[in-house]
Amino acid sequence: MASSLTTFTDEAKIALDTLSGRAAGLFAPSLRLGVTGLSRAGKTVFISALVHNLVHGGRLPLFEAQKSGRIARAFLEEQPDDAVPRFQYEDHIAALVVDRVWPDSTRAISELRLTIEYESASGWSRMFSAGKLSVDVVDYPGEWLLDLPLLGKSYADFSREAFEMAVLPVRVDLSREWQALSASVDPNADADEMTARRLAESFAAYLKACKLDERALSTLPPGRFLMPGDLEGSPALTFAPLPKLGLGRARYGSLQAMMERRYEAYKTYVVKPFFREHITRLDRQIVLIDALQALNAGPGAMADLERAVTEILSCFRPGRGNFLTDLFSRRIDRILVAATKADHLHHESHDWLQAIVRRLADRAVARANFTGADVDVVAMAAMRATREGTVKQGRETLPVIIGTPLRGEKINGETFDGKTETAIFPGDLPEKVDAVFDGFESKHQQNDDDPAIRFVRFRPPKLERTAEGVTLSLPHIRLDRALQFLIGDHLA
Ligand SMILES: Nc1nc2c(ncn2[C@@H]2O[C@H](COP(=O)(O)OP(=O)(O)OP(=O)(O)O)[C@@H](O)[C@H]2O)c(=O)[nH]1
């Protein structure tokens, strides 16, 4: 009886899916896992490591189904959506394991289906069938997610907010050129393609400058200006905010009217379809953040990251005030906010990093007034590129991390060659989590010689091989904890 009930709900879910245009995978229960994060947050590495560890039986003690030996096998299958590019798992693994280089940056959505055959933990379910769960992993740029709030904003709102943000201390110097150009145009003048293009390019250049490493800013709609996907150069991307717009309607044929129409086209043809086709079908979501990079860039970047996480969470908030509530065919019930690259810190500091992410997520949950899904946090490294050690300095013994910095990385004037292993002391971290968030309004750190954390990029690790030449599983930090939260309950 219990079993037929579960089957029934699964079928009901699938019926909904089919309605929304999805016919494949009719009878295998599936779970759609969204993986997002701003560019370079670690999405590609996370998905590659997750799949590799499951397919090759990696060390995952905190992932209960694996630990108790209930997973019979995990393998890749054909994905359900023919129109979405496949996540190039094999290429990424080859880059990581064979060449020891990080995979190339990805700029669009992609998908991969991983199927897990398992034995249920409860004898009752076991009697009826062996379990099979298909996990559809969907990788998409977080920048696109930050477009959701645009759906509720008019062109005038969007313009006003863009100019408000542009004068914040962390952004003002980067936005100067674009602001000057904007000030020189008259919104009421006749529409002109070249003016529109110059403004759009200048605006995009400012947004891109905000994303550079040393600034590490996060909240930057419209997302396609940073990640155009296949839309580069199209009119829906050739617009920009205009300053000092009045309340009245734009004159027909004016620059303002043109910009407004294109902004609306962006919402209609870019933002809405993306949400309808991809986001509304997710069951679980992991949001990867590069907290270390933001910490390194100073409180302004932390505040910005917090704002981004707040907006991202608002996208998944069910209920009033969310334009997509009616569209949701499934409801996201678990969201994990994960700080990746924890292997840049000694393990003694992992809890510290997790506390920072906890703090950030709690504030975002409160600010987004978020309910309806469990939100958890983790400090992890999908692929651990370092080992740990200690170094004696005078009387002190310092905890260090040891790895091979990427070629061209610098510390204290030394430039690395990409081959030499080096021990690095990550720096004294502020003991109190509060200290990281304090002084939000203060100017960003100008002092590049003394960043808060000494932070270099390492090459992917050299992997041990057995006598037969088989590569042992990919090392990680707490990837198993992330897995347990994201899919563990579906394998119970
Ligand atoms: N040490 C370490 N570095 C990592 C880890 N994950 C990601 N990185 C670093 O972060 C960079 C970005 O990782 P990706 O997985 O490509 O990030 P992404 O989010 O897919 O980036 P885009 O596709 O450009 O949006 C990598 O090139 C690595 O330098 C990790 O677990 N440990």
Ligand SMILES: [Mg+2]
């Ligand atoms: Mg990627």
